Amino acid sequence: MPSPTISPSSKCAVAIKPVMWSSNGYQRPSSAKVVGGFVSKYGFGGEEWNGRADRVWKGQRIFHTESKPKLDLYAAHSNLALVMTAMHDDIQFVVGVACAVRENSKADLVAIAKNGHFQNTIDEMWEAQSVRRHYPRRGALREDFPKGFNTPRWRCPNNLFLWLRDPISLPRDPLGLGREVLAKMHNNYQAIRPEHALLLLNDRLGDDSPIRAWLVDQEFDEAFLSPKIRKTPGQSRAQRGQNFGAPAASAPYLRYVLKEIRVNPQHNRLEKAFAAFLSTVGALEIKGNIEAIDIRFNFPGRGNIIAELKPAEAGQTKYPIRFAVGQILEYRHFKCPNTHPMIVLGAKPSDSEIVFCHSLGISVAWKSADSFELRWQG
Numbered sequence: 001m002p003s004p005t006i007s008p009s010s011k012c013a014v015a016i017k018p019v020m021w022s023s024n025g026y027q028r029p030s031s032a033k034v035v036g037g038f039v040s041k042y043g044f045g046g047e048e049w050n051g052r053a054d055r056v057w058k059g060q061r062i063f064h065t066e067s068k069p070k071l072d073l074y075a076a077h078s079n080l081a082l083v084m085t086a087m088h089d090d091i092q093f094v095v096g097v098a099c100a101v102r103e104n105s106k107a108d109l110v111a112i113a114k115n116g117h118f119q120n121t122i123d124e125m126w127e128a129q130s131v132r133r134h135y136p137r138r139g140a141l142r143e144d145f146p147k148g149f150n151t152p153r154w155r156c157p158n159n160l161f162l163w164l165r166d167p168i169s170l171p172r173d174p175l176g177l178g179r180e181v182l183a184k185m186h187n188n189y190q191a192i193r194p195e196h197a198l199l200l201l202n203d204r205l206g207d208d209s210p211i212r213a214w215l216v217d218q219e220f221d222e223a224f225l226s227p228k229i230r231k232t233p234g235q236s237r238a239q240r241g242q243n244f245g246a247p248a249a250s251a252p253y254l255r256y257v258l259k260e261i262r263v264n265p266q267h268n269r270l271e272k273a274f275a276a277f278l279s280t281v282g283a284l285e286i287k288g289n290i291e292a293i294d295i296r297f298n299f300p301g302r303g304n305i306i307a308e309l310k311p312a313e314a315g316q317t318k319y320p321i322r323f324a325v326g327q328i329l330e331y332r333h334f335k336c337p338n339t340h341p342m343i344v345l346g347a348k349p350s351d352s353e354i355v356f357c358h359s360l361g362i363s364v365a366w367k368s369a370d371s372f373e374l375r376w377q378g
Contacts, residue, residue, distance in 0.1 A: 004223035008073040011221035014081040014197050016182045016190040017065045019047040019095065021086040026051030026095070026163065029128035037186060038066075042144070043130035045186075046152055050084070050096060051163045054117045055152075061161035062112060063098065064152040066187050070224070075103040075154065081215065082154075083197050085182055086167070092174075092181045093167035094200055099160040099214040103153060113147045121148030159210045162201075165314055166346065169266060174200065177229070191225045193234045194218070198244040203320075204313050216240045266311040270346050270367065271295065274309060277372045293331050296339070302376065304339045306331055307365070311346040317366075320345060321353055328362060340377075348373070 023030045029044035039045040046064035055062045074080040080101040125131050135141045172180050175196050183190035194215040205212040284298040294309040308328040310320035328341040345366040357364045358377040365374045
């Protein structure tokens with residue numbers, strides 16, 4: 001049976017796109033050790049600037065991955081979404097996502113290179129030991145890259161780009177497709193459905209996220225997918241909206257709990273780190289995972305505490321707090337009436353969110369660089 005005809009001008013496509021791992025948050029070349037390919041030859045990869053929030057041109061976020069001809073077809077019409085992943089210590093992570101991706105033309109690249117935020121790449125490249133190992137002098141590097149690395153392949157609307165400061169660690173076979181890991185070769189990609197992308201990202205997208213809306217609302221091309229994936233019917237736009245759309249009524253509570261299980265390794269790391277922190281600040285009787293309560297402990301001068309833990313990304317704490325409030329108040333009312341409730345987050349909440357929690361009698365804690373901050377209520 002012949003393959004169905006793709007429709008890149010009228011329908012959208014989503015792909016897993018592997019990139020190299022960065023040890024500095026994708027701020028500049030990190031001297032990563034790789035075997036083969038562009039990075040092995042030159043000592044850096046174009047994606048190593050993907051975490052730089054200042055790389056914006058005409059309201060478009062500029063970033064880089066390798067590509068394939070079929071991806072370029074959809075990108076020619078801004079109908080491409082890329083979920084970017086990286087391998088580190090034999091674990092696969094989601095590091096970023098971009099929607100409405102478009103390929104930069106030669107004329108675009110000339111204009112982009114003139115932007116001030118793109119004019120110091122030679123300096124940043126030369127700072128990397130891996131680059132200096134390939135070039136005897138700075139002038140030789142400039143001969144190969146006279147304007148710095150000025151060929152970032154992609155751009156997309158700034159509000160449709162998200163680079164994760166805390167990458168999402170994936171379990172084995174994260175989409176239940178019978179593959180231990182998603183595509184991991186830098187020169188390859190894996191076609192997926194939008195609901196697959198939402199499943200991987202859902203806990204990191206706020207309820208008003210334009211990325212979530214794009215993945216829910218667009219029409220997607222079944223012909224882009226592999227025959228194996230096409231055998232199982234995908235979700236309609238209405239089904240995606242019900243399962244992954246902006247929270248409403250009673251559905252989001254169940255949806256968030258299910259998703260929290262999907263990112264269990266991240267939750268476990270937060271739980272272990274907080275328990276270790278408590279043991280250093282005089283907390284007593286520290287107990288975890290009893291009757292669905294994440295952590296119970298006794299704190300001198302504060303009495304018995306029950307805590308609900310929520311992994312969270314900086315600037316995206318509203319959604320986790322919303323559901324933690326309901327859970328922790330329910331646990332105190334029905335299970336532990338003589339305790340003080342606390343919410344523990346993976347990132348710092350806003351001042352207004354702290355005030356909101358305190359108004360409900362809930363203390364707040366969050367993960368800082370190498371410790372935790374506590375804000376007691378009352």
